[in-house]
Amino acid sequence: MESSVTSFGRLTSEGHRVTNASGFLGQTNVLPRGLGSSYGDVCLNPGGTLAVTAGMNNFLAFDQETGRLKVEPGVTLGEIQRTFAPRGWMLSVTPGTQFVSVGGAIGNDVHGKNHHARGTFGDNTLELTLLRSSGELLTCSREENRELFLATLGGLGLTGLVVDATIQLQPVSGAYLDTETIVFGDSGEFLKLSDESESAWQYIVSWIDCTSKNGRGIFMRGNNSADTRVPDVKLGGPSVPFTPPFSLINRASVLAFNQAYFNLNRIKAGSAVTHYQPYFYPLDSVTNWNLAYGPRGFYQYQMVIPRHDGRAVLDEILSQIRRSGQGSFLAVLKTFGADHGPGLLSFARPGITLALDFTNLGARSDALFKTLDSIVMEANGTLNPSKDARMSRAMFEQGFPKFAEFEQYRDKAISSAMSRRLMGW
Amino acid sequence: MRYLVIGATSGIAKAISRIWVSRDGEAEFVLVGRNASALDAAAADLQVRNPNAKCQVFSLDLTDPTAIGRLESQLGSVGRIDVALLAHGELTDQTLAQTDPITLANSLTVNATSVAVLAEMSARLMEKSGGGKLVVIGSVAGDRGRKTNYSYGAAKALLDTYVRGMQHRFAGGNVQPILIKPGPTATPMTAGMPGASKMASPDKVAADIVKGIDGDKATVYTPGIWKLIMLVVRMIPAPIFNKLNF
Numbered sequence: 252m253e254s255s256v257t258s259f260g261r262l263t264s265e266g267h268r269v270t271n272a273s274g275f276l277g278q279t280n281v282l283p284r285g286l287g288s289s290y291g292d293v294c295l296n297p298g299g300t301l302a303v304t305a306g307m308n309n310f311l312a313f314d315q316e317t318g319r320l321k322v323e324p325g326v327t328l329g330e331i332q333r334t335f336a337p338r339g340w341m342l343s344v345t346p347g348t349q350f351v352s353v354g355g356a357i358g359n360d361v362h363g364k365n366h367h368a369r370g371t372f373g374d375n376t377l378e379l380t381l382l383r384s385s386g387e388l389l390t391c392s393r394e395e396n397r398e399l400f401l402a403t404l405g406g407l408g409l410t411g412l413v414v415d416a417t418i419q420l421q422p423v424s425g426a427y428l429d430t431e432t433i434v435f436g437d438s439g440e441f442l443k444l445s446d447e448s449e450s451a452w453q454y455i456v457s458w459i460d461c462t463s464k465n466g467r468g469i470f471m472r473g474n475n476s477a478d479t480r481v482p483d484v485k486l487g488g489p490s491v492p493f494t495p496p497f498s499l500i501n502r503a504s505v506l507a508f509n510q511a512y513f514n515l516n517r518i519k520a521g522s523a524v525t526h527y528q529p530y531f532y533p534l535d536s537v538t539n540w541n542l543a544y545g546p547r548g549f550y551q552y553q554m555v556i557p558r559h560d561g562r563a564v565l566d567e568i569l570s571q572i573r574r575s576g577q578g579s580f581l582a583v584l585k586t587f588g589a590d591h592g593p594g595l596l597s598f599a600r601p602g603i604t605l606a607l608d609f610t611n612l613g614a615r616s617d618a619l620f621k622t623l624d625s626i627v628m629e630a631n632g633t634l635n636p637s638k639d640a641r642m643s644r645a646m647f648e649q650g651f652p653k654f655a656e657f658e659q660y661r662d663k664a665i666s667s668a669m670s671r672r673l674m675g676w
Numbered sequence: 677m678r679y680l681v682i683g684a685t686s687g688i689a690k691a692i693s694r695i696w697v698s699r700d701g702e703a704e705f706v707l708v709g710r711n712a713s714a715l716d717a718a719a720a721d722l723q724v725r726n727p728n729a730k731c732q733v734f735s736l737d738l739t740d741p742t743a744i745g746r747l748e749s750q751l752g753s754v755g756r757i758d759v760a761l762l763a764h765g766e767l768t769d770q771t772l773a774q775t776d777p778i779t780l781a782n783s784l785t786v787n788a789t790s791v792a793v794l795a796e797m798s799a800r801l802m803e804k805s806g807g808g809k810l811v812v813i814g815s816v817a818g819d820r821g822r823k824t825n826y827s828y829g830a831a832k833a834l835l836d837t838y839v840r841g842m843q844h845r846f847a848g849g850n851v852q853p854i855l856i857k858p859g860p861t862a863t864p865m866t867a868g869m870p871g872a873s874k875m876a877s878p879d880k881v882a883a884d885i886v887k888g889i890d891g892d893k894a895t896v897y898t899p900g901i902w903k904l905i906m907l908v909v910r911m912i913p914a915p916i917f918n919k920l921n922f
Contacts, residue, residue, distance in 0.1 A: 271864040306687055306864030309721035320724075323717065334725060 256301065259541050260290040261494075261548035262611055262640055265297035272325075275302035275412045276386060282667045283412040285325060285352030289359065290551040291640030292668035293407050299666060302412060304354050310334070311415055318420040319377065324354030324413045329535075331420075332527065340420040341475075341527070343375040347583070349532050354413045359637035360405030360597040364454040364473075364531070367588030371599045373404030374592070375419045381411040384664030388414070402660035405594030407636060409670055411662045423475045428454065430473040430525045434517050437465040438565045442603075444470045445586045454530070457584040458516075459569070460509045461607065466569050468584065469516040471530075478524050490538030498545035498610040505578040534581075544610050550640060552620060553606035555587065556632035561603045564630040568605065568623060575619045579607035595653040595660075598635045606638070617641075636669065647673040678704040680757045680801075682738070682794055683764025685714040687863025688813060690721070691882030692761060697722045697729050704730040706754055708747065709764065710738060738764055739782075739790045748797045756805040759889065760798035762791055763813045765831075767866065773827040780827055787831030792838050799842065799851050807850025809889055812839050816857050816897065819906040822922060843894060855895045856885050859902040 256267045275281055280299035287294050294301075307323040308330070314320075318340045320331065329349030331342055346361040355361075360373040369375065378392040381403060389411075391400035403410045431452075435441045441457055448455055452472040459468035534540055541549070556564045565584075572578065583606045592599035609616055624646055627633065633650025634642045648654055654674060661676070670676060677700055681689050684707035697703045705722055709715045712735035719731035734750065736743040751757075768783035795812055802808045817825050818832030835855070842853040860866060862875040881898045888896030897903035912920070 303864075309690075309717040310724035311717060311720045313724045315727075 256287070256295065256297075257548075258291060258294050258640075259288050260550060260611075260640060261541060261544070261546075262550070263292070263295070263297070263548075265295070267296060267298075268300040270300060270302055272302050272304045272307050272412060272414075274300065275382065276384065278302070278384065278664055280666050281384070281664055283324075283354065283358075283408045283665070285355035285358075286327065286350060288348060288351045288355065290549075290638045291636075292672065293359065293637055293639070294355070295668040296666060297668060304352065304412065307414070312417075315340075318422060319417055320420055321415055321417045322353050323415055324352055324357075326353050327351065328353070328356060329532075332531075335420060336423065336426040336527065337481075339422055339424070341423045341426075343369045343419055343421045344372045345531055346372075347532060348535055349528075350535060353416055353418065354408075357404060357413055357416060358406060358408040360592045360594045360599065361637065362587070362592070362599045364456040364585065366599055367449045367455070367586065368453045369421070370588070370590055371405075371592045371597060372418075373594050373597065374590070376404060377417045377419055379403065379416040380414045382414050383411045384662050399660050401593060402595050402657055405592055405597040406657070406660070407596060407669060408667065409661045409665050411665070421475075424477045425479040426527050427476040427478040427480060428473040428525050428527060428530050429476045429478075430471060430523050430530060432516055432520045432523070433470040433472075434467070434513075434520055435470050436467050438562050438569070441466075441468060441470060441584065442562060442586070448472045449586075449588070455585060458512065459582045459584045459605070460513050461569055461572050461582040462506050462509045462578045463513075464573075466566065467513065468582075469513065469520075473525070473530060476524055491540055491542040494542045495545055498547070498549070499543045500545075500549070500580055500608075500610050502576055502578065505580055508580055509578065544608075547611040547613075549611055550609045550616060550620070551606060551638040552609060552623065553604060553635040553638045554623070554627045554632050555598065555600055555602045555604045555635070556627060556630045557602045558586070560630065564626060564632070565603060565605065567626055571622050571626065572607070572619070575615070575622075577609055577612065577615065577619055579609055582607050595657045596636070596651050598633070598637070602632065604635075606635075636673070639669070642673070644673055644675075677702065677758040678706070678754065678756060680706045680708070680751070680760040680798060682708040682760070682762045682798075683813075684709045684733075685711060685718050686763045686765070687878045688858065688861060688881055688885070689761060689763035690718055691878040692763075692885055693718070693722055694725060695882055695886045696759075697726045701726070701728055703728075705732070706751065706757070707731060707733045708738075709733075709735060711735065738794065739785045741793055744793055744797055748801065751801055752804075756808070757798070757802055758808045759811060760802065760808060761811045761813075762794055762798065764791070765813065768825070768828040768831075770823075770825050770827055783827050784831050787828060788834040791835055795838065795842065795853075799846070799853075802851045803849075808852070809892075810842070810851055810853045811856060811885070811889055812853065813856045813858065814839070816859050816902045816906050818857070820910050820917075824922065852892065854889060854893060856888065857895065857897045857902065857906075858885075859897075859899060859905075 255264045257264045278300050282296035284301045305325040308325040309323045312321040344363045356372040360371045362371045381389045454473040457470045715733040765787045773780040814835045815832040817829035818836045839853045839855040860875045861881050884898035
């Protein structure tokens, strides 16, 4: 049936034919889609068909000894955490929201706070079954159909529909983390803390106050705790009930939020034992927070820049953002480990990554992004496709040089707004 | 407890079964449906969630009374059924049903006749084996015919009358018929419908249904607000109702 579909950033709302996964075959212009939690246009196919896998949400097999879990693609990461944490296993890699599907996590080769320790979601994907539009079902792994496997990890859903996947969970004692919160005064201190922490801490993430002059922030590191308490965390929290007529995220609210957030965390700084939900998924506690950006939606701009000269580049980016007056609520900063993501189009690579959310202000947003793009490109950095809605083709080709090699593995019946924009098909 | 789940691969049935399997260490499932591989996946899911759970699967054409007869004799030996959940159905393209006789006939067969036949089968099995709760998934669409979905709604209205009749018949007896009326729910059945993103989640609907079954309700609207909405919809006088577009 025909209906209007948006992605998480809500920048566009255009007509799609939407079917469940069984409607994937027999189409000429179709895109597999999980929960649609990507910010930009990677999960959109206006004028074409979306084959939604959310209903394919069965667990298929689990080995309690090895932690290998076989699932259908629509299983959410939250469901995996909830089900297996009490049994001593959790996801090896999780992004900052649990409302994403396994299929989406594979297609975007997502990363988490522990990239330096565990790599990407694709690094922990052992095997998958890929349905091609020809009707062919292919088992893909590092041993079998290896090239297609590596094209599918981070392949933006363009190589076929993943009908099942086997992933490696990691052993844990319980659902809690031992965490430490440290205030830093500038980007140099952040980098020093990162370097010192990587060998002893599995999870590292920072929030940076992009309204501040020096780039002060909060550094958070954690390890799975030996604490085996039964979780008593209450699910659910406030929600944004409807789309306000204008964005609630503006210069004044961003400034106020950043001040408050910094000072609250300065008071809280120190050690704590934290449940995984508020630690891994702080934003999931506010349902529909994306609506707060108003009817025009918002962009997430996530870059990675090489570690070499990273500090100077980071400072330049922060200064440009401050100058534009378009501060970001949530500026998330972390360093990636030494390994490049396994997929041909994987985003994760050695360097520093910064993710920022910006209200869509039309031409003003565009002008800021163009300035940031040129700094990022000059530094030999790139942007994360799973967040992107607007980078240029030239920028994509510079950041993802295997795009031409990737094309031979695409499924010719599959196309997305993003593939048409960045690869011309 | 032993659960007989018919239409076991539907979004709502899976969500309900998952609640049962996670809280009942001794859960035994008899999963019935049309698609054998989807049933196997649903069974695997329950066993991953609770390695102690037991599952049997039976795949058949749920519109074939002869096949249902065979199923009944096979199920005669599984033992007492504590809860039977009848959850199969398919959404009907109303426009197509108005022009294509096969579409209309199939819709009424799948959504009404088949469910009634399986409800009687379940009642017979339960009566013989000590009784239980017989849960039928109807729909708010059955509360009043509307031009956008009356072929589906009429089938669900039949289930409403059917379950009420069974409630009358078994009053004070050991079979306890329960009618569930979900509002629009975001399941594979409704993927792509306008407004699908605003529909209730199957997990929320399933939690309401399980609570209703536990509380021995005769009728359960879920989400609860639909009880009020449908009360109003039923009370709108026809001359006004027929001018409305919904």
